[in-house]
Amino acid sequence: MSISPFELVARAATPPLLVVGAPLDGSGTHRGEMRAPAALRAARVVERLDAVDLGDLDVRVDDAERDPVAGVIGLRDLVSASRTIGDAVATALAAGWRPLLLGGCCSILPGALAGVRRQLGPAALAFVDGHLDLFDGETTQTGEVAGMVLAIATGHGPEALTTLGGEPPLVHPGDVIALGDADHPRRVAFRAPGPAEVAPEVRVIDSLTILREGAAAVGGRAADEVGRGTAPFWLHLDVDVVDAEVMPAVTFPVASGLDWAALDELVRPLLSSSRLIGLSVADYNADRDEEGERAELIAALLESGLRGRVAA
Numbered sequence: 001m002s003i004s005p006f007e008l009v010a011r012a013a014t015p016p017l018l019v020v021g022a023p024l025d026g027s028g029t030h031r032g033e034m035r036a037p038a039a040l041r042a043a044r045v046v047e048r049l050d051a052v053d054l055g056d057l058d059v060r061v062d063d064a065e066r067d068p069v070a071g072v073i074g075l076r077d078l079v080s081a082s083r084t085i086g087d088a089v090a091t092a093l094a095a096g097w098r099p100l101l102l103g104g105c106c107s108i109l110p111g112a113l114a115g116v117r118r119q120l121g122p123a124a125l126a127f128v129d130g131h132l133d134l135f136d137g138e139t140t141q142t143g144e145v146a147g148m149v150l151a152i153a154t155g156h157g158p159e160a161l162t163t164l165g166g167e168p169p170l171v172h173p174g175d176v177i178a179l180g181d182a183d184h185p186r187r188v189a190f191r192a193p194g195p196a197e198v199a200p201e202v203r204v205i206d207s208l209t210i211l212r213e214g215a216a217a218v219g220g221r222a223a224d225e226v227g228r229g230t231a232p233f234w235l236h237l238d239v240d241v242v243d244a245e246v247m248p249a250v251t252f253p254v255a256s257g258l259d260w261a262a263l264d265e266l267v268r269p270l271l272s273s274s275r276l277i278g279l280s281v282a283d284y285n286a287d288r289d290e291e292g293e294r295a296e297l298i299a300a301l302l303e304s305g306l307r308g309r310v311a312a
Helices: 005-011 032-042 075-094 106-120 149-153 184-189 207-213 215-229 260-271 293-307
Strands: 017-022 052-056 098-103 124-128 176-179 203-205 233-238 276-282
Touching (some): 032 293, 075 276, 106 276, 124 215, 207 215
Parallel strands (some): 098 276, 124 233
């Protein structure tokens, strides 16, 4: 006998997971991030999480030209895609689900946060990424919004994106914890703004601090403190937070020093928190993972945190 998604929600002790594919590649070149949701499904992420699969949203950037004013690639396509993502997230939350967005690149984040804000009001953000994504239209070398999403989320960037949820910011900087930054040398080289210039209230815990203090300890504190310990929060996980030596299946790798075991320890307290309302997984480039080994590791990581299983 089939069970409706609404009955599943009614029966659940905690909000069940709804997998939503968001195969958005903000470069406009149709890179392997577009094929990430399919690769993660092939790694049985839906079954491993005992989730329901909504399928893929119709989101894409076909215009690879940079907007002459905003300095962003495919701005019109990105705004349309972000609205679609926001609608999906808001609808999922309204129906009692916890959405799991399978990206796609980091450009999925502003739409997700807009959907959260529309349905729940202000929420916090745990931002796990090897980069801080604080570039702007002038300092970015690529023009990709993926390198600007934390700036956009905290109110800095093209107005069409910062206002997706209404009056900016999408998330208050004081309600953001950024974990895993290893990109400081590149920001200095490109004379890009850092957190002190863009969002000084954002709490940044870089990869060196995580390695020094221990990933489990840092992750535990982050889970306790994000949103001042009381607010619901969204988790954004960019898999380039894992060191390039062990995670080559990304477009913009960094030498973070984190391995998969450290990432598991870091995000497990966040994934298991009762205040987690949804999450996004971004920047896995399936074209650089022909055998699907890294897709398996991502699926195991999510299973470890969301279902209490041991990561592979």
